[in-house]
Amino acid sequence: MVLRMKQTPFFEKHTAYGARMVDFSGWQMPIQYTDGIVAEHLATRKHAGLFDVSHMGRFQVSGTDAPAFLRRTLTNDCDQLPIGQAHYTILANDTGGAIDDAFLYRLGQEDFLLVVNASNKDKDWQHLQAVVGSYDAVDLQDISESVAMLALQGPEAEVILQSLVTESTLPDPKRNALSQFKLCGIDVTAARTGYTGEPGCFELFLPAASAPVIWDKLIAAGAKPVGLGARDTLRLEAGLPLYGHELGIGKDENEIPIYVIQQAKFAVSFDDSGRDFIGRDALEKQAAARQRYKAGDFSDTTALPKVVRQVRLLDKGIARDGAVVYDQDKHVGWITSGTMVPYWEYELNAGDATLADSHAQRAIGLCMVDPSVTVGSTIEIDVRGRRLKAVIVARNLENRKGTQTYAIV
Protein backbone atom coordinates (compact mmCIF):
# COMPACT_ATOMS: atom_id res chain seq x y z
CA MET A 1 0.00 0.00 0.00
CA VAL A 2 1.22 3.46 -0.84
CA LEU A 3 -0.19 6.27 1.23
CA ARG A 4 -1.05 9.22 -0.90
CA MET A 5 0.09 12.53 0.49
CA LYS A 6 -2.62 15.10 0.81
CA GLN A 7 -2.22 18.54 -0.69
CA THR A 8 -3.83 21.78 0.43
CA PRO A 9 -5.41 24.16 -2.12
CA PHE A 10 -2.15 26.16 -1.97
CA PHE A 11 0.15 23.35 -3.11
CA GLU A 12 0.96 24.95 -6.48
CA LYS A 13 1.55 28.29 -4.76
CA HIS A 14 4.09 26.72 -2.44
CA THR A 15 6.07 25.08 -5.21
CA ALA A 16 5.94 28.28 -7.26
CA TYR A 17 7.54 30.12 -4.34
CA GLY A 18 10.36 27.58 -4.12
CA ALA A 19 9.05 25.76 -1.07
CA ARG A 20 10.82 22.71 0.24
CA MET A 21 7.90 20.36 0.79
CA VAL A 22 7.84 17.81 3.60
CA ASP A 23 5.44 15.19 4.87
CA PHE A 24 3.58 16.59 7.85
CA SER A 25 0.90 14.31 9.31
CA GLY A 26 0.13 12.95 5.85
CA TRP A 27 0.15 16.38 4.21
CA GLN A 28 2.66 17.80 1.79
CA MET A 29 3.50 21.07 3.48
CA PRO A 30 6.18 23.74 3.01
CA ILE A 31 8.85 23.57 5.67
CA GLN A 32 10.43 26.71 4.23
CA TYR A 33 10.63 28.78 1.07
CA THR A 34 13.70 30.03 -0.80
CA ASP A 35 14.86 32.58 1.78
CA GLY A 36 14.78 30.11 4.64
CA ILE A 37 13.45 29.84 8.16
CA VAL A 38 15.48 32.70 9.63
CA ALA A 39 14.32 35.23 7.00
CA GLU A 40 10.71 34.06 7.31
CA HIS A 41 10.75 34.34 11.10
CA LEU A 42 12.19 37.85 10.92
CA ALA A 43 9.76 38.96 8.21
CA THR A 44 6.83 37.94 10.40
CA ARG A 45 8.15 39.91 13.36
CA LYS A 46 8.71 43.10 11.35
CA HIS A 47 6.28 42.89 8.44
CA ALA A 48 3.72 40.15 7.81
CA GLY A 49 3.98 36.40 7.31
CA LEU A 50 1.43 34.32 5.40
CA PHE A 51 1.00 30.71 6.55
CA ASP A 52 -0.94 27.91 4.89
CA VAL A 53 -2.56 26.16 7.84
CA SER A 54 -5.14 24.29 5.79
CA HIS A 55 -3.74 20.98 7.00
CA MET A 56 -5.38 21.63 10.36
CA GLY A 57 -8.75 20.02 10.99
CA ARG A 58 -11.91 22.12 10.80
CA PHE A 59 -15.12 20.74 12.30
CA GLN A 60 -18.40 22.54 12.07
CA VAL A 61 -20.64 21.93 15.06
CA SER A 62 -24.22 23.15 14.80
CA GLY A 63 -27.74 22.39 16.00
CA THR A 64 -29.73 23.13 19.14
CA ASP A 65 -27.67 20.69 21.22
CA ALA A 66 -24.33 21.97 19.88
CA PRO A 67 -23.62 24.12 22.97
CA ALA A 68 -24.44 21.24 25.33
CA PHE A 69 -22.24 18.87 23.34
CA LEU A 70 -19.30 21.29 23.34
CA ARG A 71 -19.75 22.03 27.04
CA ARG A 72 -19.30 18.30 27.66
CA THR A 73 -16.35 17.63 25.33
CA LEU A 74 -14.29 20.82 25.68
CA THR A 75 -12.59 22.22 28.77
CA ASN A 76 -13.58 25.80 28.04
CA ASP A 77 -17.20 26.86 28.42
CA CYS A 78 -18.90 27.94 25.19
CA ASP A 79 -21.69 29.52 27.25
CA GLN A 80 -19.09 32.18 28.06
CA LEU A 81 -18.15 32.62 24.42
CA PRO A 82 -20.12 35.41 22.73
CA ILE A 83 -21.07 35.16 19.06
CA GLY A 84 -18.21 36.71 17.07
CA GLN A 85 -15.51 35.53 19.46
CA ALA A 86 -13.07 32.63 19.66
CA HIS A 87 -11.29 30.95 22.55
CA TYR A 88 -8.56 28.46 23.28
CA THR A 89 -9.88 25.12 24.49
CA ILE A 90 -8.84 21.51 25.01
CA LEU A 91 -10.35 18.12 24.29
CA ALA A 92 -9.55 16.45 27.60
CA ASN A 93 -9.76 12.80 28.51
CA ASP A 94 -11.08 11.43 31.83
CA THR A 95 -7.66 11.54 33.47
CA GLY A 96 -6.99 15.22 32.69
CA GLY A 97 -4.69 14.67 29.74
CA ALA A 98 -5.16 16.32 26.36
CA ILE A 99 -6.56 14.43 23.39
CA ASP A 100 -5.82 17.68 21.57
CA ASP A 101 -5.76 21.43 22.03
CA ALA A 102 -7.98 23.49 19.80
CA PHE A 103 -9.61 26.81 19.04
CA LEU A 104 -13.37 27.23 19.13
CA TYR A 105 -14.99 29.97 17.03
CA ARG A 106 -18.59 30.97 17.69
CA LEU A 107 -20.26 32.01 14.44
CA GLY A 108 -23.84 31.91 15.73
CA GLN A 109 -25.92 30.92 18.72
CA GLU A 110 -25.82 27.29 17.59
CA ASP A 111 -23.04 27.43 15.04
CA PHE A 112 -19.43 26.75 15.94
CA LEU A 113 -16.15 26.01 14.21
CA LEU A 114 -13.60 23.86 16.02
CA VAL A 115 -10.03 23.94 14.68
CA VAL A 116 -7.79 21.05 15.72
CA ASN A 117 -4.24 19.87 15.04
CA ALA A 118 -3.62 18.06 11.76
CA SER A 119 -1.78 15.27 13.57
CA ASN A 120 -4.75 14.60 15.89
CA LYS A 121 -7.64 15.18 13.54
CA ASP A 122 -8.68 11.55 13.08
CA LYS A 123 -8.36 10.81 16.79
CA ASP A 124 -10.38 13.92 17.66
CA TRP A 125 -13.07 13.01 15.16
CA GLN A 126 -13.45 9.51 16.61
CA HIS A 127 -13.58 10.90 20.13
CA LEU A 128 -16.25 13.46 19.22
CA GLN A 129 -18.23 10.87 17.27
CA ALA A 130 -18.23 8.59 20.31
CA VAL A 131 -19.81 11.31 22.44
CA VAL A 132 -22.11 12.98 19.92
CA GLY A 133 -24.46 9.98 19.85
CA SER A 134 -25.77 11.00 23.29
CA TYR A 135 -27.11 14.25 21.85
CA ASP A 136 -30.20 14.47 19.66
CA ALA A 137 -29.66 17.65 17.74
CA VAL A 138 -26.00 18.08 16.91
CA ASP A 139 -24.72 18.23 13.36
CA LEU A 140 -20.99 17.48 13.39
CA GLN A 141 -19.32 17.98 10.01
CA ASP A 142 -15.74 17.74 8.86
CA ILE A 143 -15.38 20.77 6.58
CA SER A 144 -11.58 20.61 6.35
CA GLU A 145 -11.61 20.02 2.61
CA SER A 146 -14.16 22.59 1.52
CA VAL A 147 -12.78 25.37 3.71
CA ALA A 148 -9.14 26.44 3.43
CA MET A 149 -7.29 28.24 6.20
CA LEU A 150 -4.57 30.88 6.14
CA ALA A 151 -2.83 32.75 8.93
CA LEU A 152 -1.61 36.29 8.37
CA GLN A 153 0.63 37.43 11.20
CA GLY A 154 2.79 40.43 11.99
CA PRO A 155 2.71 44.20 12.44
CA GLU A 156 1.65 44.80 8.83
CA ALA A 157 -1.03 42.10 8.78
CA GLU A 158 -3.94 44.45 9.43
CA VAL A 159 -2.98 47.00 6.77
CA ILE A 160 -2.51 44.26 4.21
CA LEU A 161 -5.82 42.59 4.99
CA GLN A 162 -7.71 45.88 5.19
CA SER A 163 -6.49 46.83 1.71
CA LEU A 164 -8.36 43.83 0.25
CA VAL A 165 -11.68 44.16 2.11
CA THR A 166 -14.50 44.81 -0.37
CA GLU A 167 -17.54 44.48 1.89
CA SER A 168 -18.24 44.67 5.63
CA THR A 169 -15.39 45.00 8.12
CA LEU A 170 -12.48 43.29 9.83
CA PRO A 171 -13.07 41.92 13.34
CA ASP A 172 -13.07 44.45 16.20
CA PRO A 173 -9.54 45.33 17.26
CA LYS A 174 -9.35 42.94 20.20
CA ARG A 175 -7.79 39.54 20.57
CA ASN A 176 -9.95 36.59 19.39
CA ALA A 177 -12.62 38.80 17.80
CA LEU A 178 -14.27 37.29 14.75
CA SER A 179 -16.16 38.65 11.75
CA GLN A 180 -17.39 37.72 8.31
CA PHE A 181 -16.63 39.98 5.37
CA LYS A 182 -15.65 39.95 1.74
CA LEU A 183 -12.05 39.88 0.65
CA CYS A 184 -11.64 40.69 -3.05
CA GLY A 185 -15.30 39.80 -3.43
CA ILE A 186 -14.93 36.41 -1.73
CA ASP A 187 -16.75 35.51 1.51
CA VAL A 188 -14.31 34.92 4.34
CA THR A 189 -14.50 34.44 8.06
CA ALA A 190 -11.55 35.78 10.02
CA ALA A 191 -10.53 35.99 13.64
CA ARG A 192 -7.77 37.85 15.39
CA THR A 193 -6.04 34.67 16.44
CA GLY A 194 -2.69 33.08 15.71
CA TYR A 195 0.26 31.02 16.82
CA THR A 196 3.12 33.49 16.61
CA GLY A 197 2.67 35.80 19.61
CA GLU A 198 2.13 38.71 17.24
CA PRO A 199 -0.52 41.22 18.33
CA GLY A 200 -1.28 41.81 14.65
CA CYS A 201 -2.79 38.44 13.85
CA PHE A 202 -5.53 36.98 11.68
CA GLU A 203 -6.64 33.51 10.78
CA LEU A 204 -8.83 33.31 7.68
CA PHE A 205 -11.35 30.68 6.69
CA LEU A 206 -12.18 30.77 3.02
CA PRO A 207 -13.78 28.59 0.35
CA ALA A 208 -11.14 26.15 -0.86
CA ALA A 209 -11.94 26.86 -4.51
CA SER A 210 -11.15 30.58 -4.27
CA ALA A 211 -8.33 30.19 -1.76
CA PRO A 212 -5.39 30.40 -4.24
CA VAL A 213 -6.67 33.76 -5.54
CA ILE A 214 -6.64 35.18 -2.02
CA TRP A 215 -3.11 33.84 -1.51
CA ASP A 216 -1.91 35.75 -4.58
CA LYS A 217 -3.66 38.95 -3.48
CA LEU A 218 -2.16 38.79 0.00
CA ILE A 219 1.32 38.22 -1.40
CA ALA A 220 0.87 41.08 -3.87
CA ALA A 221 -0.21 43.30 -0.96
CA GLY A 222 3.07 42.59 0.85
CA ALA A 223 2.72 39.37 2.86
CA LYS A 224 5.66 36.95 2.80
CA PRO A 225 5.05 33.19 2.63
CA VAL A 226 6.23 31.42 5.79
CA GLY A 227 6.64 27.67 6.18
CA LEU A 228 6.22 25.27 9.06
CA GLY A 229 9.85 25.73 10.15
CA ALA A 230 9.39 29.37 11.08
CA ARG A 231 5.89 28.65 12.35
CA ASP A 232 7.61 26.50 14.96
CA THR A 233 10.35 29.01 15.88
CA LEU A 234 7.75 31.79 16.16
CA ARG A 235 5.48 29.83 18.48
CA LEU A 236 8.49 28.74 20.53
CA GLU A 237 9.67 32.32 20.93
CA ALA A 238 6.14 33.24 22.04
CA GLY A 239 6.19 30.36 24.54
CA LEU A 240 3.16 28.64 23.02
CA PRO A 241 2.69 24.90 23.53
CA LEU A 242 2.69 22.35 20.70
CA TYR A 243 0.82 19.08 21.02
CA GLY A 244 3.33 16.21 20.95
CA HIS A 245 5.85 18.33 22.84
CA GLU A 246 4.18 20.16 25.72
CA LEU A 247 0.88 18.22 25.60
CA GLY A 248 0.09 14.58 24.91
CA ILE A 249 2.54 11.92 26.07
CA GLY A 250 5.75 13.07 27.76
CA LYS A 251 9.30 11.86 27.44
CA ASP A 252 8.75 9.68 30.52
CA GLU A 253 5.95 7.92 28.57
CA ASN A 254 3.36 9.35 30.96
CA GLU A 255 0.37 11.36 29.90
CA ILE A 256 1.04 15.08 30.35
CA PRO A 257 -1.49 16.77 32.67
CA ILE A 258 -3.08 19.74 30.93
CA TYR A 259 -2.17 22.15 33.71
CA VAL A 260 1.55 21.79 32.98
CA ILE A 261 1.01 24.58 30.48
CA GLN A 262 0.52 28.10 31.73
CA GLN A 263 -2.15 28.60 29.03
CA ALA A 264 -4.41 26.03 30.73
CA LYS A 265 -5.96 28.81 32.78
CA PHE A 266 -7.33 30.35 29.56
CA ALA A 267 -8.47 27.00 28.19
CA VAL A 268 -10.27 25.49 31.16
CA SER A 269 -13.33 27.00 32.86
CA PHE A 270 -14.71 25.79 36.19
CA ASP A 271 -17.03 28.79 36.51
CA ASP A 272 -20.23 26.79 36.12
CA SER A 273 -20.01 24.32 38.98
CA GLY A 274 -22.82 22.27 37.44
CA ARG A 275 -21.03 21.71 34.12
CA ASP A 276 -19.85 18.12 33.92
CA PHE A 277 -17.15 18.19 31.25
CA ILE A 278 -14.85 15.28 30.47
CA GLY A 279 -11.78 15.41 32.71
CA ARG A 280 -13.22 17.93 35.18
CA ASP A 281 -12.33 16.09 38.42
CA ALA A 282 -8.73 15.50 37.39
CA LEU A 283 -8.36 19.05 36.09
CA GLU A 284 -9.68 20.56 39.33
CA LYS A 285 -6.92 18.73 41.20
CA GLN A 286 -4.31 19.93 38.70
CA ALA A 287 -5.57 23.52 38.93
CA ALA A 288 -5.42 23.39 42.73
CA ALA A 289 -1.83 22.16 42.53
CA ARG A 290 -0.95 24.99 40.17
CA GLN A 291 -2.51 27.46 42.66
CA ARG A 292 -0.35 26.04 45.46
CA TYR A 293 2.82 26.33 43.35
CA LYS A 294 1.97 29.96 42.70
CA ALA A 295 1.93 30.51 46.47
CA GLY A 296 5.30 28.76 46.79
CA ASP A 297 3.93 25.53 48.23
CA PHE A 298 5.53 22.54 46.49
CA SER A 299 4.71 19.97 49.20
CA ASP A 300 2.20 17.97 47.11
CA THR A 301 2.97 17.47 43.44
CA THR A 302 0.93 14.28 42.88
CA ALA A 303 -1.66 15.80 40.54
CA LEU A 304 0.89 17.87 38.63
CA PRO A 305 4.46 16.55 38.96
CA LYS A 306 5.95 18.93 36.36
CA VAL A 307 5.25 22.30 34.83
CA VAL A 308 6.29 23.79 31.49
CA ARG A 309 8.59 26.79 31.72
CA GLN A 310 10.50 28.88 29.21
CA VAL A 311 14.28 28.78 29.10
CA ARG A 312 17.01 30.91 27.62
CA LEU A 313 20.47 29.42 27.20
CA LEU A 314 23.42 31.28 28.66
CA ASP A 315 26.14 29.02 27.22
CA LYS A 316 26.76 28.48 23.54
CA GLY A 317 24.86 25.60 22.01
CA ILE A 318 21.34 24.40 21.36
CA ALA A 319 19.11 22.37 23.66
CA ARG A 320 16.73 20.11 21.77
CA ASP A 321 13.60 18.22 22.68
CA GLY A 322 14.52 15.46 25.15
CA ALA A 323 17.67 17.01 26.63
CA VAL A 324 17.78 16.43 30.39
CA VAL A 325 17.55 19.41 32.73
CA TYR A 326 19.48 19.58 36.02
CA ASP A 327 19.19 21.87 39.00
CA GLN A 328 22.61 21.55 40.65
CA ASP A 329 22.98 17.78 40.29
CA LYS A 330 19.32 16.92 40.59
CA HIS A 331 17.50 15.66 37.49
CA VAL A 332 14.50 18.00 37.42
CA GLY A 333 13.06 17.45 33.95
CA TRP A 334 13.75 17.77 30.27
CA ILE A 335 13.52 20.10 27.31
CA THR A 336 10.26 19.70 25.36
CA SER A 337 11.01 22.12 22.50
CA GLY A 338 14.19 24.00 21.73
CA THR A 339 16.23 25.53 18.97
CA MET A 340 18.09 28.65 17.88
CA VAL A 341 15.77 31.49 16.89
CA PRO A 342 16.61 34.78 15.22
CA TYR A 343 15.53 38.19 16.47
CA TRP A 344 15.72 41.79 15.35
CA GLU A 345 18.06 43.89 17.44
CA TYR A 346 16.37 47.01 18.77
CA GLU A 347 16.59 50.21 20.75
CA LEU A 348 14.35 50.76 23.74
CA ASN A 349 12.90 54.23 24.23
CA ALA A 350 10.42 54.76 27.05
CA GLY A 351 9.36 51.14 26.92
CA ASP A 352 8.85 51.09 23.17
CA ALA A 353 11.18 49.14 20.95
CA THR A 354 12.44 50.40 17.62
CA LEU A 355 13.57 47.41 15.62
CA ALA A 356 16.95 47.80 13.93
CA ASP A 357 17.94 46.44 10.53
CA SER A 358 20.41 44.03 12.10
CA HIS A 359 19.53 40.69 13.59
CA ALA A 360 21.12 38.13 15.89
CA GLN A 361 20.16 34.71 17.18
CA ARG A 362 19.69 33.02 20.52
CA ALA A 363 19.00 29.53 21.81
CA ILE A 364 15.71 29.23 23.69
CA GLY A 365 13.26 26.51 24.57
CA LEU A 366 10.46 25.13 26.64
CA CYS A 367 11.12 22.62 29.38
CA MET A 368 9.03 20.41 31.63
CA VAL A 369 10.49 20.61 35.11
CA ASP A 370 9.72 20.20 38.80
CA PRO A 371 7.39 23.00 39.92
CA SER A 372 10.00 24.29 42.37
CA VAL A 373 12.25 25.27 39.45
CA THR A 374 10.78 28.74 39.16
CA VAL A 375 11.45 31.82 37.04
CA GLY A 376 14.96 33.12 37.63
CA SER A 377 16.40 29.69 38.47
CA THR A 378 19.66 28.81 36.79
CA ILE A 379 19.58 25.29 35.39
CA GLU A 380 21.94 23.06 33.43
CA ILE A 381 20.97 21.18 30.31
CA ASP A 382 22.80 18.06 29.19
CA VAL A 383 23.66 18.45 25.52
CA ARG A 384 25.70 15.48 24.29
CA GLY A 385 27.44 15.17 27.64
CA ARG A 386 28.13 18.88 28.06
CA ARG A 387 26.24 20.83 30.70
CA LEU A 388 24.96 24.07 29.21
CA LYS A 389 23.86 26.80 31.62
CA ALA A 390 20.42 28.26 31.08
CA VAL A 391 17.94 30.37 32.98
CA ILE A 392 14.21 29.93 33.49
CA VAL A 393 12.47 33.05 32.22
CA ALA A 394 8.93 34.40 32.36
CA ARG A 395 8.96 35.06 28.62
CA ASN A 396 11.30 35.39 25.67
CA LEU A 397 9.17 37.81 23.71
CA GLU A 398 7.81 41.18 24.81
CA ASN A 399 4.70 42.90 23.48
CA ARG A 400 4.45 46.09 25.43
CA LYS A 401 2.51 48.45 23.20
CA GLY A 402 0.26 45.95 21.54
CA THR A 403 1.51 46.62 18.04
CA GLN A 404 4.87 44.95 17.78
CA THR A 405 6.93 42.38 19.63
CA TYR A 406 10.59 42.35 20.49
CA ALA A 407 12.98 39.79 21.92
CA ILE A 408 13.93 39.81 25.58
CA VAL A 409 17.62 38.96 25.58
Add this chain to the structure above:
Amino acid sequence: MMIDADARYLQSHEWAKKEAGNVFTIGLSAYAVEQLGDIVYMELPQVGSEFKKADSVGVVESVKTAADLYTPISGKVIEVNEEIPDNPDVLKTDAYDKGWLVRIEASNPTEFEDLMDDGAYRKYLETDA
Protein backbone atom coordinates in the same frame (compact mmCIF):
# COMPACT_ATOMS: atom_id res chain seq x y z
CA MET B 1 24.69 21.43 -7.56
CA MET B 2 28.23 22.50 -6.83
CA ILE B 3 30.64 19.61 -6.32
CA ASP B 4 34.35 20.29 -5.87
CA ALA B 5 36.43 18.11 -8.20
CA ASP B 6 39.45 18.25 -5.86
CA ALA B 7 37.56 16.70 -2.99
CA ARG B 8 36.46 13.17 -2.23
CA TYR B 9 33.25 12.35 -0.45
CA LEU B 10 31.48 10.22 2.12
CA GLN B 11 27.87 9.15 1.64
CA SER B 12 27.07 11.30 4.66
CA HIS B 13 28.22 14.31 2.58
CA GLU B 14 31.51 15.21 4.27
CA TRP B 15 34.42 15.94 1.92
CA ALA B 16 38.17 15.53 2.30
CA LYS B 17 40.89 17.27 0.32
CA LYS B 18 44.52 16.26 0.26
CA GLU B 19 46.96 18.93 1.41
CA ALA B 20 50.74 18.70 1.88
CA GLY B 21 52.14 15.50 3.41
CA ASN B 22 49.54 13.45 5.25
CA VAL B 23 47.31 16.42 6.01
CA PHE B 24 43.69 16.45 4.86
CA THR B 25 41.09 19.22 5.08
CA ILE B 26 37.55 18.20 5.89
CA GLY B 27 34.26 19.95 5.29
CA LEU B 28 30.62 19.55 4.41
CA SER B 29 29.36 19.40 0.81
CA ALA B 30 27.27 22.21 -0.68
CA TYR B 31 24.48 19.69 -1.10
CA ALA B 32 24.44 18.93 2.63
CA VAL B 33 24.55 22.61 3.49
CA GLU B 34 21.56 23.27 1.28
CA GLN B 35 19.63 20.35 2.73
CA LEU B 36 20.20 21.53 6.29
CA GLY B 37 18.78 24.97 5.59
CA ASP B 38 19.87 27.77 7.91
CA ILE B 39 22.87 26.45 9.83
CA VAL B 40 22.83 28.25 13.18
CA TYR B 41 25.55 26.57 15.19
CA MET B 42 28.39 24.07 14.92
CA GLU B 43 30.39 22.08 17.40
CA LEU B 44 33.87 21.22 16.18
CA PRO B 45 36.43 18.92 17.83
CA GLN B 46 39.39 19.94 20.00
CA VAL B 47 42.79 20.21 18.35
CA GLY B 48 44.79 17.13 19.33
CA SER B 49 41.83 14.77 19.51
CA GLU B 50 42.07 11.57 17.49
CA PHE B 51 39.38 9.89 15.45
CA LYS B 52 38.85 6.88 13.27
CA LYS B 53 37.21 7.14 9.86
CA ALA B 54 33.41 7.63 10.17
CA ASP B 55 33.66 8.72 13.82
CA SER B 56 31.51 11.68 14.76
CA VAL B 57 33.84 14.65 15.13
CA GLY B 58 31.25 17.34 15.65
CA VAL B 59 27.70 18.48 15.22
CA VAL B 60 26.11 20.79 12.73
CA GLU B 61 22.89 22.40 13.91
CA SER B 62 20.24 23.99 11.73
CA VAL B 63 17.02 25.49 13.06
CA LYS B 64 15.20 22.24 12.47
CA THR B 65 17.73 19.58 13.21
CA ALA B 66 21.13 18.55 14.53
CA ALA B 67 23.32 16.32 12.38
CA ASP B 68 26.54 14.55 13.26
CA LEU B 69 29.64 15.44 11.33
CA TYR B 70 31.75 12.40 10.40
CA THR B 71 35.38 12.33 9.44
CA PRO B 72 36.20 10.69 6.09
CA ILE B 73 39.80 10.11 7.24
CA SER B 74 41.30 8.65 10.43
CA GLY B 75 43.85 10.72 12.28
CA LYS B 76 44.59 13.58 14.65
CA VAL B 77 42.94 17.00 14.51
CA ILE B 78 45.67 19.59 13.93
CA GLU B 79 43.56 22.64 13.16
CA VAL B 80 39.93 23.74 13.46
CA ASN B 81 38.24 26.58 11.58
CA GLU B 82 37.43 28.75 14.60
CA GLU B 83 35.42 31.21 12.52
CA ILE B 84 32.71 28.72 11.70
CA PRO B 85 30.79 28.17 14.98
CA ASP B 86 29.96 31.89 15.16
CA ASN B 87 29.59 32.44 11.45
CA PRO B 88 28.24 29.28 9.86
CA ASP B 89 26.76 31.33 6.99
CA VAL B 90 30.16 30.97 5.31
CA LEU B 91 29.21 27.39 4.53
CA LYS B 92 26.34 28.59 2.37
CA THR B 93 28.56 30.73 0.18
CA ASP B 94 31.77 28.73 0.20
CA ALA B 95 31.40 25.15 1.41
CA TYR B 96 34.67 23.94 -0.14
CA ASP B 97 37.15 26.69 0.70
CA LYS B 98 36.39 29.29 3.39
CA GLY B 99 33.85 26.86 4.84
CA TRP B 100 36.44 24.20 5.68
CA LEU B 101 35.93 22.73 9.13
CA VAL B 102 38.82 20.58 10.36
CA ARG B 103 42.40 19.68 9.31
CA ILE B 104 43.51 16.18 10.14
CA GLU B 105 46.89 14.53 10.06
CA ALA B 106 45.98 11.14 8.63
CA SER B 107 47.05 7.94 10.35
CA ASN B 108 46.05 5.96 7.29
CA PRO B 109 46.23 8.26 4.23
CA THR B 110 45.19 5.51 1.80
CA GLU B 111 41.63 5.86 3.16
CA PHE B 112 41.37 8.85 0.85
CA GLU B 113 41.42 6.53 -2.16
CA ASP B 114 38.35 4.67 -0.85
CA LEU B 115 36.19 7.80 -0.82
CA MET B 116 33.88 8.73 -3.69
CA ASP B 117 35.43 11.04 -6.25
CA ASP B 118 33.39 13.94 -7.61
CA GLY B 119 31.86 11.86 -10.41
CA ALA B 120 30.81 9.07 -8.07
CA TYR B 121 29.43 11.57 -5.57
CA ARG B 122 27.42 13.33 -8.27
CA LYS B 123 25.98 10.00 -9.34
CA TYR B 124 25.23 9.15 -5.71
CA LEU B 125 23.31 12.43 -5.27
CA GLU B 126 21.35 11.82 -8.44
CA THR B 127 20.35 8.29 -7.57
CA ASP B 128 20.55 7.39 -3.88
CA ALA B 129 20.72 10.47 -1.71
